[in-house]
Amino acid sequence: xxxxxxxxxxxxxxxxxxxxxxxxxxGWRYVGFDVLDLHPQQQFAxxxxxxxxxxxxxxxxxxxxxxxxxxxxxxxRRTPFEGKPFAVYxxxxxxxxxxxxxxxxxxxxxxxxxxxxxxxLIRPDDIGEEVRGRGTNTRYVRNVLPASAPAEWLQVVExxxxxxxxxxxxxxxxxxxxxxxxxxxxxxxxxxxxxGGFAFQRVYTDDRTLDETMTVQxxxxxxxxxxxxxxxxxxxxxxxxxxxxxxPVRRWQVTQAPGYExxxxx
Numbered sequence: 001x002x003x004x005x006x007x008x009x010x011x012x013x014x015x016x017x018x019x020x021x022x023x024x025x026x027g028w029r030y031v032g033f034d035v036l037d038l039h040p041q042q043q044f045a046x047x048x049x050x051x052x053x054x055x056x057x058x059x060x061x062x063x064x065x066x067x068x069x070x071x072x073x074x075x076x077r078r079t080p081f082e083g084k085p086f087a088v089y090x091x092x093x094x095x096x097x098x099x100x101x102x103x104x105x106x107x108x109x110x111x112x113x114x115x116x117x118x119x120x121l122i123r124p125d126d127i128g129e130e131v132r133g134r135g136t137n138t139r140y141v142r143n144v145l146p147a148s149a150p151a152e153w154l155q156v157v158e159x160x161x162x163x164x165x166x167x168x169x170x171x172x173x174x175x176x177x178x179x180x181x182x183x184x185x186x187x188x189x190x191x192x193x194x195x196g197g198f199a200f201q202r203v204y205t206d207d208r209t210l211d212e213t214m215t216v217q218x219x220x221x222x223x224x225x226x227x228x229x230x231x232x233x234x235x236x237x238x239x240x241x242x243x244x245x246x247x248p249v250r251r252w253q254v255t256q257a258p259g260y261e262x263x264x265x266x
Contacts, residue, residue, distance in 0.1 A: 060104030197237030
């Protein structure tokens with residue numbers, strides 16, 4: 001694959017755009033992903049003709065309006081590690097405006113859309129939580145926009161992985177429409193709870209035509225166009241990641257890598 005799977009952030013203070021990933025830049029068809037750092041009274045506004053968006057307020061407080069209708073002030077987290085987020089679902093051809101009231105970190109996930117659904121505010125109480133795995137495979141999942149929630153193509157989830165634990169593990173993939181699996185492109189936006197740490201992410205296929213292992217630092221994005229994609233957090237450094245997923249079928253059905261069958265409840 002000619003596109004690098006590891007995308008480093010642009011932390012220039014001159015512009016709010018930390019990441020700008022489009023289907024064209026990623027070399028795929030569905031998922032778009034942006035991250036912005038907004039200062040107080042700084043505004044983000046966007047209308048997209050043919051894509052739905054899920055805005056996730058990673059931290060900070062902001063006032064949000066959709067097509068001129070105010071949704072009020074949202075946001076309670078100081079970091080992405082502090083409880084569930086506020087999010088906003090925005091259909092195609094709908095203007096969304098975010099005015100920062102404090103310093104804010106805003107993620108914008110997007111996928112193709114015909115604009116069939118209304119916009120809505122997703123409150124922390126609307127977001128289901130679950131624990132996956134056991135032992136050092138335990139991680140904590142927040143289902144921001146799961147397949148069970150209204151959207152056309154997009155799925156969005158947050159995961160907290162304690163330091164020293166594995167995540168997206170046992171290795172699984174979702175790049176085929178065979179055997180009940182669904183084909184989904186995916187981005188991982190990584191945050192670390194303290195400075196100086198790192199994590200590892202491997203993206204690989206059964207035939208190893210794709211096999212990359214990346215050292216992930218705070219605010220990096222990893223692209224998963226296909227293949228298995230496990231993550232490991234270094235001891236002492238809790239890891240957060242935000243996943244945006246989309247593909248031709250809006251379900252999350254995976255195939256586990258062969259050889260890991262003995263790891264039950266993974």
